[in-house]
Amino acid sequence: MPDRRYDLDWIRVGAFFLLILYHVGMFYVPWDWHVKSPHPVEALELAMFLTNPWRLTLLFLVSGAATRFMADKVSVGKLTGARVARLLPPLLFAMAVIVPPQSYYQVVEYIAAHPGTSLTVDHFWVRYITASGHWCSPDGCLITPTWNHMWFVAYLLFYTLVLAGLLLVWRRLGAHIQAAAETVLRGPGLILWPVLFLGLLRATLYPRFGETHALIGDHYVHAVSGSAFLLGFGLAKSDLLRRRLIAARWPALALAVAAYLGWASYAFVYRNDTPIPSDGLRMAMRLVHPLDAWCSIVAILGFGAKHLNRGGPALRYLTLGVFPFYLVHQTLIVVMAHNLAKLGLPQPLEATILIVLTFAGCFATYEIVRRVPGLRILFGLKGQPAAEASRPPAFA
Template identity: 85%
Template sequence: MPSTAMPSTASIPDRRYDLDWIRVGAFFLLILYHVGMFYVPWEWHVKSPHPVEVLEPLMMLTNPWRLTLLFLVSGAATRFMADKTTVGKLTGARAARLLPPLLFAVFVIVPPQSYYQVVEYIAGHPGTSLTVDNFWLRYVTASGHWCSPAGCLITPTYNHMWFVAYLFIYTLVLAALLLAWRRLGEHLQAGVERALKGVGLVVWPVLFLGLLRGTLYVRYGETHALVGDYYVHAVSFSAFLLGFGLAKSDVLRERLIAARWPALVVAIGAYAGWAAFAWIYRGDTPIPPTGLKLVMRFVHAADTWCAIVAILGFGAKHLNRGGPALRYLTLGVFPFYLIHQTLIVVAAHHLAKLGLPQPLEAAILIVLTFAGCFATYEIVRRIPGVRVLFGLKGQPPVEASRPPAFA
């Protein structure tokens, strides 16, 4: 008879340094991605007057997998928390960590993004009736009436903080599941270990993601509006639960390490195919054949999952050490995420007016964004009453005021 014993987690420490490094790296890539959004022709809050179309394939390098990976890593971090405390304390800790920064962002950090979005629209459409007088008051009272033929700017809004809002909702759902099924993590781990073995490590997730891409995405797209965002919820919550299940699995860790090189090769090939397809059929002109679109949904899925497998595998193999640098950056990720997009929007809007060579402008924008992130972190981590607004509630004051020592 098959064994019914629960998976062993005895050799897994209370923290996975590889996942911490991956989380830091993914958020840093997110910052670079949002800098790119200023230049790529895709719609965004503010835009360069000289869009760079050839930047699109580079942007697609991380587009399919970056946020799915972050939800997976968040699920893994939640597993370590859940196994050390009660469901009530887990929920309270997550609420205290996520809600104050989310509300602070909606009413303080995000409004400049909306302000410059309206300003640029007015500048691009002379004679428009839109105005920005009493902007913040109109923003928070949803009375701006900033509308264009493409639609209206709905405020207040969370913009890039949608990730935090979704993460909090997923935590609440997980808490409800844990109340009904306290050993959920162990059972998820056992189920994932049974499913993700051999070719199943790649085949089942790719099929799952491809089917979601071919059904929910086709009908609902991606909105980040919380309600009705069925495709994003299906992918992101599944990744969150998968991370919760695999966080403490030695078996999966070894499988990911073994699969890292083949997964990388497949991910690169899938990226090349997906980027070429998106480039050739950008703007839906010409219209791609139906059969090709269906195939590409699974190519996109292969890119997403195989990139994640490769990153997790290489991380588990090579990023298994902590240290002062990792502690510093791990704590800094949340403040960086909170402030980075507003820094990009404000700096990019004003840099564009200087007429600098575009490569120089982009380099300055990247430097200013990272410098602003580090400066913000260094300031807020030393102020007890402000730390909670930047997601640093759990950081002891003595650690907050101590300068980093890099080994």
């Protein structure tokens, strides 16, 4: 196998771009989020369900694959140091500088919706950073500092540190996971076993723990995301699994579409728990959801391995840029969406402007920070000289 999988690079870029669109959608759907459109669109939920079951699981899997390529080249100490240097400064910087506007506008919108409240945003950043805001409602309190969308980076750093500890005592961990995956994920098992595993987690851990993104006590998310990270670490260099994924891409796509139709219909019809679904239907959906998630991932990996196996300048540029994109995109969305909503524009026009400005802001941010050495470190660009900024890095 080559030292780099261009298909996984393209998939990672595409997944992050879809994530940006997903977070734009969060402004418009009725689901709880930091800021909300005054005119929610319930039907948009059906589009959100297209990526909801698998988008982050796929990103953790691809991140695990990237870690394998790096781990096989350097010592465990260098791997750990490189990943900490890549992920920890952006995480801390984002929590202190990038994320606070999200919390600010969240409080602003709550105050606007509750005129009699005693909450204020006076001296917001100082109160945010010192955890002294006391921004509480009957539904709970806003705990700060917070990482909001940066939970993905925090979890990725945590999984990398755990993996480094495992590699210290089991240096050939990747090869053993690869061998086990090649044995188990063959024939119908390529679909069956992961779906049953994810279904078991969905039926046992999810009802009890849900998804919190708080790192501590987030057992369901750790079970899914940590497993995906390790699986990616194992399958990264397996040509056998790559060929199996290519062969399974069309059946997986068909199953993914069918499962999506079932899951999206169920989630939309019972979105307000009225009527209350039967226990049998609820249990069935705990298998349909993972069927949708895993078959979508298999289809994406299969089509990617078949058709996205070339690099080039565009991929080098985007591979380096998507991490800064991820850092700033949600804050851009929150700030611009809150202020665009005041203009009273037709909603399709407003959403188009929001999408265009978000991507423009991401590209502008990347073009600025890649030229400033100190900022490159804070945005996960590893502090390389400006002359090397166009080289393809090992992705996070």
